[in-house]
Amino acid sequence: MLACIGLLAVWQVASLVLKNDSFPTAIEAIRAIPDILGDKESLINILASLRRMALGFCVAVLVSIPLGLLMGRSRSVAAFFNPLLMVIYPVPKAALMPIIMLWLGVGDVTKTLVIFLGVSLPVIYHSFEGAKAVEEKMLWSGAAMGLSPAQRLVRIVLPAALPEILTGCRTGLVLALITMITSEMIARQSGAGNILFNALDMGQYDTVFAMIIIVGAMGICFDAIFERVRARLVRWSEPQFDLPLSFS
Amino acid sequence: MTAVPARSSEWVRPVTSQEPASVIIEIDHVSQVFQTSARKDHVALSDISLSIEEGAFVSILGPSGCGKSTLLYIVGGFVSPTSGAARMKGQAITGPGPDRGPVFQEFALFPWKTVLGNVMYGPRQQGVRAAEAEAQSRALIEMVGLKGFENFYPKELSGGMKQRVALARTLAYHPEVLLMDEPFGALDAHTRTRLQNDLLNIWERDRKTVLFVTHSVDEAVFLSDKVVMMSKSPGRIREVIDIDLPRPRRRNELLLDPRYQKYVVDIERMFDESDEAGPAS
DSSP states (O other): OHHHHHHHHHHHHHHHHHOOTTSOOHHHHHHHHHHHHHOHHHHHHHHHHHHHHHHHHHHHHHHHHHHHHHHHHOHHHHHHHHHHHHHHTTSOGGGGHHHHHHHHOSSHHHHHHHHHHHHHHHHHHHHHHHHHTSOHHHHHHHHHTTOOHHHHIIIIIHHHHHHHHHHHHHHHHHHHHHHHHHHHHHSBTBSHHHHHHHHHHTTOHHHHHHHHHHHHHHHHHHHHHHHHHHHHHTGGGSSOTTOOOTTO | OOOOOTTHHHHOOOOOOSOTTTEEEEEEEEEEEEEOTTSOEEEEEEEEEEEEETTOEEEEEOOTTSSHHHHHHHHHTSSOOSEEEEEETTEEOOSOOTTEEEEETTOOOOTTSOHHHHHHHHHHHTTOOHHHHHHHHHHHHHHTTOTTOTTOOGGGSOHHHHHHHHHHHHHTTOOSEEEEESTTTTSOHHHHHHHHHHHHHHHHHHOOEEEEEESOHHHHHHHOSEEEEEETTTBEEEEEEEOOOOSSOOHHHHTTOHHHHHHHHHHHHHHHHHHHTOOOO
């Protein structure tokens, strides 16, 4: 918190010294925030962004976790998907946008799909690694109790790999925000990224900086909320239960 | 498929079927061959035959690498033998089942479950009602000496406590045979002794069949009715020794008992001899 205030102070001083049109003071930028959030049009845009982000993130998580777990426990499933994922992993998902736009247009579907792709890979990867690391003897213990292979996957591999899976989801959440903004910069039609770039085109630099603060704040909030949920879900795996958590 | 040295049969006692009613587990000419990375076959178990009587405490004793754990995993149904078969009450073992409950050296507890949750897991899986499963589990937790720790997570427990939970968790679903894979191997000497005593107390109450893998001669003699000595490369049975010591056994009495001492010394000498003979094959 102190660091944030410090950053704003440095910004304020720097912009006063530089006196550049394209570098508004921190106070000007912060003053522009209520204007954006008070504007119905902008708000609809931001909410549309968030809806796409939520949808892309949720679908990605729901598909990626089972896939990653299956890959982690089945050599043949891993052998099938791994090369594919290794190829897609380092490709910036935004670079795929032109093709997707060509096929699916510039609307919601394209942007949601890009978010989906961005989130999927870290979640698959961490679920895969988490499932691979599950102790064999733990599965044997479950098998001796009469759990079927499917039950073992859901009731042993999933909870045992949960800490690792949630690490992937946390990375995925940040990537969802990044790909959300990027997709809206490329397919300029609606959304938070669109407001940002329209403001830039029109030279409304205080709005540009205000949007950056809004998007940044959203990212910090989502991450903080997610971290709270995560810490609660995997309390059993934390080294010390009463360890002070960041953001709390 | 397997290159079984002819000599191996000298060491193997034939499977006797004099008392077929009381034999619960039969290991019938089991061999296990693993492929190592260099495409060479590693014979982990070579032509093992063994009968285990119901209610007996049988230890499988041998140096590391003699395949004693593998033999236990075959009985558990976790590993399929390359050749031969294991049978439980005459039925071929094809996979794990709640009639054979494992306890592993690594504990293998479910870390996301509390002590109570771990112990209740088996009964709940078997369809026991929650209230009933909980009552039984609480009684078992008390029996293994962990009353008051019901709501702790495995992470918060010491090694000895974890192994107590693992034992209670397995006992909770009433397996007919306990398969214990060096259960006290990861514990310090003091904890190990205490758990041996407690295991013996618990076992002497209901005399479940126990197959107990260990590399400790003292432990095997102290606990068992029968000690199966194994030698390595390839793993085979070297000798089966009946431990004729009275029960209930008390450590302080037993350590002073010359018969106990003789068993320990004899077994240790036999292992020494086989070491001097050099590796077979």
